[in-house]
């Protein structure tokens with residue numbers, strides 16, 4: 001069985017079996033952080049990060065773009 005390969009949006013790290021990664025679902029109005037689960041990671045438009053530090057970078061960018069709009 002070939003697993004899905006996930007890629008961190010910030011650093012480009014790839015894994016087919018992420019542990020302690022973070023999934024984020026967001027739109028213009030709301031951002032939701034998920035502990036890594038198959039369901040959260042495979043949801044449409046889910047974003048993937050290799051850990052809290054890189055999830056935080058995206059969250060900061062998202063807040064800046066929303067608050068600055």
Ligand SMILES: [Zn+2]
Pocket residue numbers: 008009010011012013049050051054
């Ligand atoms: Zn990363």
